[in-house]
Amino acid sequence: MTASGAGEAGSRVVCTTCYMCACRCGIRVHLENGRPRFIDGNRAHPVNRGVVCAKGSAGIMHHESPARLRAPLKRVGERGRDALVEISWEEALDIATRWLAEVRATDPRKLAFFTGRDQSQALTGFWAAQFGTPNYAAHGGFCSVNMAAAGMYTLGGSFWEFGEPDLEHARLFLMFGVAEDHDSNPLKLGLAAMKARGGRIVAINPVRTGYAAIADDWLPIRPGTDGLLVLALVHELLRAGRIDAPYLAECTDAGWLVVEAPGTAGDGLYARDPAGRPLCRDRRTGALLPADDPSAAPSLRGAVSLPDGRRARPVFEILAERFLDPGFGPEAAAGPTGIPAPTIRALAAELARAAFEAPPFVAEPWTDWRGRRHAGVEGRPVSIHAMRGISAHANGFQTCRAIHLLQLLLGAIDRPGSFRFKAPCPRPVPPWPVPCGNPWQVAPGRPMPGMPLGYPTGPEDLLVEADGRPCRIDKAFSWEAPLAAHGLLHSVIGNAWRGDPYPIEVLFLYMANMAWNSAMATSETIAMLTDRDPATGRYRIPKIIYSDAFWSETVAYADLVLPDTTFLERWDALSLLDRPIGKADALCDAIRQPVLAPDRDVRPFQDVLIELGHRLGLPAFTREDGGPRYPGGYADYLVHHERAPGIGPLAGWRGPDGKLIGKGPPNPRQLEAYVANGCFFEHRFPAGRRYMKPVNRDYLELAVELGMLSRAEPIFARLYCEPLQRFRLAARGHGALQPPEALRARIERYFDPLPFWYPSPELEADPEGAFPLAAVTQRPAAMYHSWGSHNAWLRQILGENRLCIARTTARALGIEDGDPVRVTSRVGSIRAIARLVEGVEPGTVWTWNAIGKRAGAWGLSPDAPEATRGFLLNHLIDELGPGSAEGARLANADPITGQAAWYDLRVRVEKIAPGEPALAEPRLAPLPRPPGLPDPPPVLTWGAVFRGARR
Amino acid sequence: MRPAASLLLFTTLSGAGYGLLAVWALSGLAGVLPPEPLAGAVGLVPALLLIGGGLLASTFHLARPDRAWRAFSQWRTSWLSREAVAAVATFAPALVLAFGWLLGGRVPPLAAFLSAAGAGLTVLCTGQIYATLVPVPRWHQPLTTPVFLAMALASGATLAVLLTAALGSGTTAAGLTALVALPLAWGLKLLWWRSGDRAPPRATAAAAIGLAGETPARLVEPAHSAGSWLLEETGFRVARRHAARLRRLALLFGVGLPWPLLALGLLAGGGWTLLFALPAVLAKALALAIERWLFFAEARHMVGLWYGEAAV
Amino acid sequence: MTALPDPPPARRLGLVIDLDTCVGCQACVVACKEWNGGGPAGPLGDLEPWGAAPSGAWLNRVHGFEVGEGEAGRTVYFPRSCLHCENALCVTVCPTGASYKRAEDGIVLVDESKCMGCGLCAWACPYGARELDRPSGVMKKCTLCVDRIGDERLPAAEREPACVATCPARARHFGDLADPESAVSRLVAERGGVELLAELGYRPTNRYLPPRPGRRLAASAERLEDAPAEGGFLGWLDRLLGG
Ligand SMILES: Nc1nc2c(c(=O)[nH]1)N[C@H]1C(S)=C(S)[C@@H](COP(=O)(O)OP(=O)(O)OC[C@H]3O[C@@H](n4cnc5c(=O)[nH]c(N)nc54)[C@H](O)[C@@H]3O)O[C@H]1N2
Ligand SMILES: Nc1nc2c(c(=O)[nH]1)N[C@H]1C(S)=C(S)[C@@H](COP(=O)(O)OP(=O)(O)OC[C@H]3O[C@@H](n4cnc5c(=O)[nH]c(N)nc54)[C@H](O)[C@@H]3O)O[C@H]1N2
Numbered sequence A: 001m002t003a004s005g006a007g008e009a010g011s012r013v014v015c016t017t018c019y020m021c022a023c024r025c026g027i028r029v030h031l032e033n034g035r036p037r038f039i040d041g042n043r044a045h046p047v048n049r050g051v052v053c054a055k056g057s058a059g060i061m062h063h064e065s066p067a068r069l070r071a072p073l074k075r076v077g078e079r080g081r082d083a084l085v086e087i088s089w090e091e092a093l094d095i096a097t098r099w100l101a102e103v104r105a106t107d108p109r110k111l112a113f114f115t116g117r118d119q120s121q122a123l124t125g126f127w128a129a130q131f132g133t134p135n136y137a138a139h140g141g142f143c144s145v146n147m148a149a150a151g152m153y154t155l156g157g158s159f160w161e162f163g164e165p166d167l168e169h170a171r172l173f174l175m176f177g178v179a180e181d182h183d184s185n186p187l188k189l190g191l192a193a194m195k196a197r198g199g200r201i202v203a204i205n206p207v208r209t210g211y212a213a214i215a216d217d218w219l220p221i222r223p224g225t226d227g228l229l230v231l232a233l234v235h236e237l238l239r240a241g242r243i244d245a246p247y248l249a250e251c252t253d254a255g256w257l258v259v260e261a262p263g264t265a266g267d268g269l270y271a272r273d274p275a276g277r278p279l280c281r282d283r284r285t286g287a288l289l290p291a292d293d294p295s296a297a298p299s300l301r302g303a304v305s306l307p308d309g310r311r312a313r314p315v316f317e318i319l320a321e322r323f324l325d326p327g328f329g330p331e332a333a334a335g336p337t338g339i340p341a342p343t344i345r346a347l348a349a350e351l352a353r354a355a356f357e358a359p360p361f362v363a364e365p366w367t368d369w370r371g372r373r374h375a376g377v378e379g380r381p382v383s384i385h386a387m388r389g390i391s392a393h394a395n396g397f398q399t400c401r402a403i404h405l406l407q408l409l410l411g412a413i414d415r416p417g418s419f420r421f422k423a424p425c426p427r428p429v430p431p432w433p434v435p436c437g438n439p440w441q442v443a444p445g446r447p448m449p450g451m452p453l454g455y456p457t458g459p460e461d462l463l464v465e466a467d468g469r470p471c472r473i474d475k476a477f478s479w480e481a482p483l484a485a486h487g488l489l490h491s492v493i494g495n496a497w498r499g500d501p502y503p504i505e506v507l508f509l510y511m512a513n514m515a516w517n518s519a520m521a522t523s524e525t526i527a528m529l530t531d532r533d534p535a536t537g538r539y540r541i542p543k544i545i546y547s548d549a550f551w552s553e554t555v556a557y558a559d560l561v562l563p564d565t566t567f568l569e570r571w572d573a574l575s576l577l578d579r580p581i582g583k584a585d586a587l588c589d590a591i592r593q594p595v596l597a598p599d600r601d602v603r604p605f606q607d608v609l610i611e612l613g614h615r616l617g618l619p620a621f622t623r624e625d626g627g628p629r630y631p632g633g634y635a636d637y638l639v640h641h642e643r644a645p646g647i648g649p650l651a652g653w654r655g656p657d658g659k660l661i662g663k664g665p666p667n668p669r670q671l672e673a674y675v676a677n678g679c680f681f682e683h684r685f686p687a688g689r690r691y692m693k694p695v696n697r698d699y700l701e702l703a704v705e706l707g708m709l710s711r712a713e714p715i716f717a718r719l720y721c722e723p724l725q726r727f728r729l730a731a732r733g734h735g736a737l738q739p740p741e742a743l744r745a746r747i748e749r750y751f752d753p754l755p756f757w758y759p760s761p762e763l764e765a766d767p768e769g770a771f772p773l774a775a776v777t778q779r780p781a782a783m784y785h786s787w788g789s790h791n792a793w794l795r796q797i798l799g800e801n802r803l804c805i806a807r808t809t810a811r812a813l814g815i816e817d818g819d820p821v822r823v824t825s826r827v828g829s830i831r832a833i834a835r836l837v838e839g840v841e842p843g844t845v846w847t848w849n850a851i852g853k854r855a856g857a858w859g860l861s862p863d864a865p866e867a868t869r870g871f872l873l874n875h876l877i878d879e880l881g882p883g884s885a886e887g888a889r890l891a892n893a894d895p896i897t898g899q900a901a902w903y904d905l906r907v908r909v910e911k912i913a914p915g916e917p918a919l920a921e922p923r924l925a926p927l928p929r930p931p932g933l934p935d936p937p938p939v940l941t942w943g944a945v946f947r948g949a950r951r
Numbered sequence B: 001m002r003p004a005a006s007l008l009l010f011t012t013l014s015g016a017g018y019g020l021l022a023v024w025a026l027s028g029l030a031g032v033l034p035p036e037p038l039a040g041a042v043g044l045v046p047a048l049l050l051i052g053g054g055l056l057a058s059t060f061h062l063a064r065p066d067r068a069w070r071a072f073s074q075w076r077t078s079w080l081s082r083e084a085v086a087a088v089a090t091f092a093p094a095l096v097l098a099f100g101w102l103l104g105g106r107v108p109p110l111a112a113f114l115s116a117a118g119a120g121l122t123v124l125c126t127g128q129i130y131a132t133l134v135p136v137p138r139w140h141q142p143l144t145t146p147v148f149l150a151m152a153l154a155s156g157a158t159l160a161v162l163l164t165a166a167l168g169s170g171t172t173a174a175g176l177t178a179l180v181a182l183p184l185a186w187g188l189k190l191l192w193w194r195s196g197d198r199a200p201p202r203a204t205a206a207a208a209i210g211l212a213g214e215t216p217a218r219l220v221e222p223a224h225s226a227g228s229w230l231l232e233e234t235g236f237r238v239a240r241r242h243a244a245r246l247r248r249l250a251l252l253f254g255v256g257l258p259w260p261l262l263a264l265g266l267l268a269g270g271g272w273t274l275l276f277a278l279p280a281v282l283a284k285a286l287a288l289a290i291e292r293w294l295f296f297a298e299a300r301h302m303v304g305l306w307y308g309e310a311a312v
Numbered sequence C: 001m002t003a004l005p006d007p008p009p010a011r012r013l014g015l016v017i018d019l020d021t022c023v024g025c026q027a028c029v030v031a032c033k034e035w036n037g038g039g040p041a042g043p044l045g046d047l048e049p050w051g052a053a054p055s056g057a058w059l060n061r062v063h064g065f066e067v068g069e070g071e072a073g074r075t076v077y078f079p080r081s082c083l084h085c086e087n088a089l090c091v092t093v094c095p096t097g098a099s100y101k102r103a104e105d106g107i108v109l110v111d112e113s114k115c116m117g118c119g120l121c122a123w124a125c126p127y128g129a130r131e132l133d134r135p136s137g138v139m140k141k142c143t144l145c146v147d148r149i150g151d152e153r154l155p156a157a158e159r160e161p162a163c164v165a166t167c168p169a170r171a172r173h174f175g176d177l178a179d180p181e182s183a184v185s186r187l188v189a190e191r192g193g194v195e196l197l198a199e200l201g202y203r204p205t206n207r208y209l210p211p212r213p214g215r216r217l218a219a220s221a222e223r224l225e226d227a228p229a230e231g232g233f234l235g236w237l238d239r240l241l242g243g
């Protein structure tokens, strides 16, 4: 279980968890004489069942990359231009402690601690709270917070993280805007299973690659219009009455009463009893009963008069009234979406057929929350999955809500063949807690009383000053992005540079390539990182600490670099407190173990963070006697930290004898137990507890036992998002907390408690069509964001990207295959090389994400194709949205969650005149190579060493 | 296909060398050339030098020349192996011939005959290597080997004219051979070009992915953006226009110029023959280089079907 | 020996690749490079691995094609490796005896201790299945992972090629195509497995399963009936829920 170094004789297989992407497959590293020789999948692993993807196999080249950082670095000259110098860990930790301690003692908010695609947010978020800064978030805000928030506020689970399609049983599978997905291998395995069974797969995507290529149907939708398509499907199902009414009545808020009292503070909120319980009308007795009364049989229709005389109607009736309007019909959707009305109608018919005609029945008796026994579960073999094609638009939250509405109407939630919750979900809707970071919660030298991220339920949960200004540097949980459950990493640098809402002192980044592919308007971001305040001569963002494992673009802009290990050299946890690897039928979590000892002067970032926590005297990391609480670093923390009594980072093998699951005192031998089990823990739910989990009494009780829920109460899905109405009421002038004037209309418009569709602000801002094409990126299967290019194998597969244009569109523009083209958005121009294809919606152009690289970075020669022919679309994406509701412009983001609207980009494409050089632009100066990094060898004969050894 | 310098040198030099060897040996056998050492030396030394130089060049094509000796083992199946065997085997009679002629002052008849036969056989093997390569349709046609043979003869004979003229005997026979072989070789070449140009493609991209019925198929995402040895070997392209111009040049220098020059030189006789044969040989050499370059450059390998070619 | 086995091998081990489910993910490509590069067939060298013109030896590649146009158009990913031909010209052209076809199972291999790197076998292969490893100057090709499929020390389930084991879309199958009862033969029979470029006469062992025709929605032209008229939709709802 401990690290082994090179030179060790013989061959061995060591299990751990892949980290070439966030799918977190179980892998086996085959070592020969201490060197990794082969990585394959762990066949026992619940996530990947033995398969690994291209990146997973290429983990060896990731680990052996010449771009690996070798020692802590300190900047000596100008950011981005001058060299960094190697320093000792002692000096690095001293500097960091000094910078951080200063901030903590004066104004902890002046530390902005943002992490990227890491998987230790349970630690990093906790650390930020201990430090006392609300300015903490991970990458979710620019990734898929629309999906996460829409799911959490609707179902208590969400696509990917907390839910999965049951493709073993589905007959029909709809994929909205999915390229590779986070759950790449499970999704591929599922598609294979569906194919083998003859299920129908429908890909709704402007681009036809990968999964869409093998779908039975490809619906080339115009970007940003899915909401219209989905609501047209809703219309069709309602019109035909092909919905699961009993399910809606039993498992959702469909029968809950909504007050209709326009102009009053209670308008549009659920009717509640004095105890605050939502009411419904019993359809047999007509009595008003609390919706969670086991005897209630909620009626889905009919206005009632409440005891106080106000009128109220069930959610379902309001909803049906809205969506039965012919304005939601397929004809209306056909124009903007580009999907012909007959196709939409046929899809609706197919949905109804697959869902309701001879549904499968799983004879697995279960008991519902009312105590009623059922002989089994009727399947709803319609699975829907959606990802960033929905998420990365400024209407993504409402669109994702619309998709969940569609699922709920079909009753296709957590039943055989449908979307299923992954443990630890479902959680209450919306889940606890609310975010922490209001002025009274932040004080010098003190931890915050709660976690910085959470789920607000109304204006009172926002993090705003008395005057309505944001409390957080990224303006998350402010009136600009009230439900920003994951924060807004994409706004941090811009806001900090502008000093809006306030300047910061230290920007602490971890595993986020913010000076390149995770920035919007990359060149502008770089300018902000290097801009100085003329008054003081200091950088406007004075101190930047960054932890990366590789020589990425962002390293060049840091003042202090804390070099991390690779994933084969450290302990990690995929924890229930963060993003576990749960499955629908099992509670799972996993770890990574150090397979190899680092051969450089690098340290696991988590160890460093824990050490900094102790040096700063953060209570949770410091013993009463002043010593470190976790002298054994992260491994020690994983075993001994308790978030709440009995609840720690890892759920398996708890308790002194390792017999407890989920809850229990720490087990000093817990990590050994994980290692012995292939580095994962899987606890399968017994029969009768697997389906209908939100209303399944035995499941709910089990969830409480395992520490996944605090109360065994039924979880009703919400067709109606009451929290949105609370914000809307505030915008209408009700309550003590109201949005600033400039934002009232915006909140009124977007905070509709029922899902609706609106065009992207980018589209609205361009009525003349100056930028006639949508431009989106896609994930290449064999590359992970920016980290593939230093991988000698993966970069051979995809070392340069093209701009793919529909053949017809290109011809109309006089563009031929291979022509250099200029791509222009409202903020800039880049060059690209065109590729003509059939498989793209004619009004859309696309390219692979993050293949273009800054010259000089990643250990590549400066004339590498990634830098000369590859290009980065991010240069064209504005950090701020078009137009403005107030003086300061708003983020280019969803108005509800703050999710970055990457895929709302609109461009113009022109052929570049002959003679102009066809290189990628803008041409930023090559970055200097940091000290100590080896010159990459001209020839690679990987594998020769094993032959030699075997002879 | 990539026109590798090693292969251009090998096929042209050794081709000309074997052609010369054959012409010289047969001339000696037929008594057209006198059995004097000088008469032998003037032709056989250049022939053996050309052959040797070509064979040496061919080893530069091998990534592991240290194992070249293994190439003699598979003569039962491999034309390349047969070529190697024939090439080396031909040295035996050729050396006997050279010793007999240069040192003994006589032309050993069997050695002369075997030298000529060996030369022909070796060139035949060379031609067969290419002619049997199914994946390269332009090579895989019946005329490929005859073209190689005729080209070798024409080159050898042209050279022989120059050498016999310098020697001052046997010129007429060499000259007549050249005057027949040149149009024959280039005529065959012209036919070979035509049939290569006109042959319908052997396969389409759609067929290459098993979907022969569905048309068309276009490559949209290359397997690798990086290169490979195989692509460098097979991916060489020459523009059609450029190739057409080169073909005309090759014809001009290959037969258009040398034939009248040789004819005039022969008619004029004496020192004129030598004077006219020199530019004819140079032109022919240039033409041969172009022809051989085009032989590779114009040939397409079927692997191109997976790399963007619509049909091969 | 570059003579082909006579009589032809009784077993014909090979791959069956399903073009209907291949998503072009390249997993098989990298697994192949890694397994073979670190094994007896390795190394599979790369030139300029971090430079301007990288190029390397791979035994399996996946190409992305579009076939047809408009409504009928589709994207097809095409994995390409050695097809272990029965009539393997790549073997018979080899002058050194390095290339051979195994008599027991038909697998085509290179004995690289004999290879002189002439490249002729690569020219002779219409499927582009051979690559020279430039650092060592010897020819490489798909080995059908002989060092996995025949390794008795591996658990039976793992005795399959690396590319097959890793394919997340389960688009790759391995077995004996000479045995009509084998799973792969049955797949080929069921799905109309294609012998690639059969007209060239190489008699490849591997088979490709063509994409199933898509079942297009618009073509079904199905339409949902309105809910029963009586009492309208809400009346229907009442009846459904009983009150
Ligand atoms: N145009 C456009 N832009 C996008 C997107 C898009 O679709 N289109 N997608 C957005 C989305 S969803 C995301 S999630 C972001 C992703 O953007 P990022 O998360 O910024 O990008 P990555 O390339 O994953 O790089 C993160 C950094 O982590 C480093 N790293 C890798 N391994 C380790 C390690 O073990 N330890 C440490 N400390 N560092 C490590 C890498 O070297 C790299 O510098 O990009 C966003 N940007
Ligand atoms: N191999 C690989 N896997 C990855 C990653 C990676 O970099 N490489 N990144 C990981 C990360 S951080 C993330 S966030 C996930 C993202 O996983 P995905 O969401 O699968 O990835 P994207 O590439 O953002 O794909 C979005 C898809 O939506 C389509 N699209 C764009 N706009 C619209 C629209 O308006 N409507 C519809 N219906 N479709 C649209 C695009 O064409 C694209 O196919 O992938 C994760 N997995």
Ligand code: SF4
Pocket (backbone or CB within 6 Å): A018, A019, A020, A021, A022, A023, A024, A025, A048, A051, A052, A053, A054, A055, A056, A057, A184, A185
């Ligand atoms: S999908 Fe691939 S890269 Fe991601 S964890 Fe799994 S094997 Fe690793």
Ligand code: SF4
Pocket (backbone or CB within 6 Å): C021, C022, C023, C024, C025, C026, C027, C028, C029, C062, C077, C079, C166, C167, C168, C169, C170, C171, C172
């Ligand atoms: S691993 Fe499977 S799905 Fe992926 S490219 Fe290879 S054959 Fe296709």
Ligand code: SF4
Pocket (backbone or CB within 6 Å): C081, C082, C083, C084, C085, C088, C089, C090, C091, C108, C124, C125, C126, C127, C128, C129, C130, C141, C202, C204
């Ligand atoms: S595919 Fe090519 S290398 Fe493989 S056996 Fe056939 S001809 Fe030989």
Ligand code: SF4
Pocket (backbone or CB within 6 Å): C093, C094, C095, C096, C097, C098, C099, C110, C114, C115, C116, C117, C118, C119, C120, C121, C122, C138, C139
């Ligand atoms: S390259 Fe090697 S294996 Fe191929 S034909 Fe030449 S000697 Fe034989």
Ligand code: SF4
Pocket (backbone or CB within 6 Å): C031, C032, C033, C035, C036, C059, C060, C081, C082, C141, C142, C143, C144, C145, C161, C162, C163, C164
């Ligand atoms: S069978 Fe083995 S050698 Fe052949 S392609 Fe698959 S992994 Fe590569």
Ligand SMILES: [Mo]
Pocket (backbone or CB within 6 Å): A142, A143, A144
């Ligand atoms: Mo992401």
